[in-house]
Amino acid sequence: MPQQPDVPLDGLYGDLIMAHYRSPHNNTPLDDADVEAEEFNPFCGDRATLQLKLDAHGKVCGVSARSEGCSIIRAATSILSDLLNDKSLSEVEEMGQKFRTLMQSGLGEEADGLGDLLALQVVRRYPVRIKCALLPMVALEEGIKAYRAKTH
Amino acid sequence: MTTGAAFDVNKVRGDFPLLKQQVNGNPLIYLDNGATSQKPQSVIDAIVRYYTTTNSNVHRGVHTLSQLATEDYEGARAKIRKFINAGEDREIIFTRNTTEGINLVAHSYARHNVGPGDDIIVSNMEHHSNIVPWQMLCEEKGANLRVVPIDDTGELLMDEYEKMLGPRTKLVSITHVSNALGTILPAAKIVQMAHAHGAAVLLDGAQAVPHMPVDMKELDCDFYAFSGHKLFGPTGIGILYGKAEFLEAMPPFMGGGDMIKSVTFEKTIYNDLPYKFEAGTPDIAGAIALGAAVDYVSNLGFDQITAHEEELLRYGTEALSSIAGVKLIGTAAHKAGILSFVMDKAHPHDIGTILDEQGIAIRTGHHCAQPVMQRFQIPATARASLAFYNTKEDIDALVKGIDRVLEVFS
Numbered sequence: 001m002p003q004q005p006d007v008p009l010d011g012l013y014g015d016l017i018m019a020h021y022r023s024p025h026n027n028t029p030l031d032d033a034d035v036e037a038e039e040f041n042p043f044c045g046d047r048a049t050l051q052l053k054l055d056a057h058g059k060v061c062g063v064s065a066r067s068e069g070c071s072i073i074r075a076a077t078s079i080l081s082d083l084l085n086d087k088s089l090s091e092v093e094e095m096g097q098k099f100r101t102l103m104q105s106g107l108g109e110e111a112d113g114l115g116d117l118l119a120l121q122v123v124r125r126y127p128v129r130i131k132c133a134l135l136p137m138v139a140l141e142e143g144i145k146a147y148r149a150k151t152h
Numbered sequence: 153m154t155t156g157a158a159f160d161v162n163k164v165r166g167d168f169p170l171l172k173q174q175v176n177g178n179p180l181i182y183l184d185n186g187a188t189s190q191k192p193q194s195v196i197d198a199i200v201r202y203y204t205t206t207n208s209n210v211h212r213g214v215h216t217l218s219q220l221a222t223e224d225y226e227g228a229r230a231k232i233r234k235f236i237n238a239g240e241d242r243e244i245i246f247t248r249n250t251t252e253g254i255n256l257v258a259h260s261y262a263r264h265n266v267g268p269g270d271d272i273i274v275s276n277m278e279h280h281s282n283i284v285p286w287q288m289l290c291e292e293k294g295a296n297l298r299v300v301p302i303d304d305t306g307e308l309l310m311d312e313y314e315k316m317l318g319p320r321t322k323l324v325s326i327t328h329v330s331n332a333l334g335t336i337l338p339a340a341k342i343v344q345m346a347h348a349h350g351a352a353v354l355l356d357g358a359q360a361v362p363h364m365p366v367d368m369k370e371l372d373c374d375f376y377a378f379s380g381h382k383l384f385g386p387t388g389i390g391i392l393y394g395k396a397e398f399l400e401a402m403p404p405f406m407g408g409g410d411m412i413k414s415v416t417f418e419k420t421i422y423n424d425l426p427y428k429f430e431a432g433t434p435d436i437a438g439a440i441a442l443g444a445a446v447d448y449v450s451n452l453g454f455d456q457i458t459a460h461e462e463e464l465l466r467y468g469t470e471a472l473s474s475i476a477g478v479k480l481i482g483t484a485a486h487k488a489g490i491l492s493f494v495m496d497k498a499h500p501h502d503i504g505t506i507l508d509e510q511g512i513a514i515r516t517g518h519h520c521a522q523p524v525m526q527r528f529q530i531p532a533t534a535r536a537s538l539a540f541y542n543t544k545e546d547i548d549a550l551v552k553g554i555d556r557v558l559e560v561f562s
């Protein structure tokens with residue numbers, strides 16, 4: 001568990017999360033994406049839309065990530081979008097698995113490779129909001145599955 | 153307090169042990185009464201007393217405890233009949249909650265009275281529990297679900313309702329008070345207009361009974377459903393009122409013990425009202441405790457309750473409307489104590505989390521009323537819902553909490 005911040009909420013609404021919330025990265029749509037992913041949470045109207053372009057070796061060479069909803073889903077989508085370039089789809093899935101474990105039960109030593117996604121650990125203090133943080137990753141995993149089904 | 157001289161809100165708060173808590177290091181400000189209300193000590197005591205002194209099954213034994221439990225259970229029914237001014241005790245059916253009451257009417261009444269091409273009318277501001285049972289039934293029967301639209305303030309469009317009524321209208325099922333917007337609907341008028349076309353009427357009273365006197369004779373509705381837990385009683389117990397002539401003609405909802413007079417494998421004779429609709433061992437403790445809740449509310453009196461809540465609502469409406477970047481959703485002329493709002497800069501989830509950190513409990517989301525969210529083209533709202541134990545200080549805390557949201561999201 002993260003340290004309880006001295007000032008309540010500074011953890012959840014800290015600089016990093018709010019910076020991504022205010023100006024999300026990589027949010028221009030791609031018109032030639034290979035992987036198309038979208039996930040919707042009807043309970044709060046949250047939506048995450050991700051697109052990936054793959055190069056000849058099957059590595060990510062273009063990313064678009066857009067989201068609607070609360071600060072957590074928007075920050076999570078933006079942070080995730082920064083970590084996708086140059087990864088193969090299996091590497092993306094591996095990172096997704098790690099991120100899920102991080103959010104659901106916390107990670108020990110093996111948290112490397114998650115980059116700024118680690119900042120979202122603070123959301124574990126607010127269990128009902130964990131699904132907001134996971135929504136873009138869930139979208140991506142579903143999108144990758146659909147891409148594989150289509151290309152194999 | 154500046155409310156009615158005889159109404160001492162601090163004394164009333166003293167009757168609710170849960171309100172004395174601290175949450176996240178701050179005194180609890182409970183503004184989620186629309187979801188469920190807190191319970192006075194007398195209700196908690198009624199449950200403890202039942203399980204420590206009279207616990208036994210009802211309507212079954214000749215022994216003393218069973219007789220005492222039966223007396224208390226039936227006594228609660230009589231209190232509730234009086235509370236809603238129904239004609240007879242047998243018109244009061246114990247259910248689990250509002251949802252079960254509505255489903256009972258769908259299965260035992262509507263299924264036998266609605267056919268292909270018939271209409272069931274609901275409004276645009278129903279809770280899902282007053283939409284889904286009718287969708288299921290309409291699908292099964294080939295009937296149509298018609299939806300009365302609302303205006304931008306959250307008022308029902310009565311002209312549109314009038315136009316919708318006709319010879320095919322078999323049932324009108326409409327909320328008495330909207331849980332998402334707070335609108336108080338002109339229920340007696342709605343009933344009268346439906347009856348003029350020969351249609352039966354069910355009112356969803358879940359959000360009405362905690363806030364205002366409801367009178368079955370005055371409303372003249374055929375069915376009225378509500379939940380005990382929103383009326384300062386326990387969860388797991390609710391009420392369906394039905395006019396005796398309707399209930400008499402309806403087949404049972406569930407089969408089992410208590411709802412029969414005699415059973416042979418050739419023929420079962422159903423029990424009289426209300427037992428025909430109370431199959432199996434009921435929530436005896438819940439019913440008795442709901443009786444205690446009704447006693448508590450009746451002792452306070454709705455004169456005082458509504459005066460206090462109206463004053464709070466006026467105060468809260470004014471306070472929230474004056475904050476730039478906050479928009480109230482639901483501004484009908486007649487409202488119960490519900491303040492639904494959205495903010496330009498912050499999503500309702502973020503509002504809810506930031507308020508929670510300050511010990512303020514509100515509800516965020518679509519409030520199980522997605523069609524009304526669609527009507528206002530928003531995914532969700534933040535909703536503060538009042539009870540008679542709330543104070544102006546609670547509203548002040550809410551305003552301060554919203555200021556904090558604005559700070560974080562500036």
Ligand SMILES: Cc1ncc(COP(=O)(O)O)c(C=O)c1O
Nearest residue numbers: 249250251279281331358359379
């Ligand atoms: C207007 C309305 N109808 C029905 C319900 C359903 O009540 P319950 O969940 O107790 O059955 C609610 C509860 O939120 C409500 O507000």
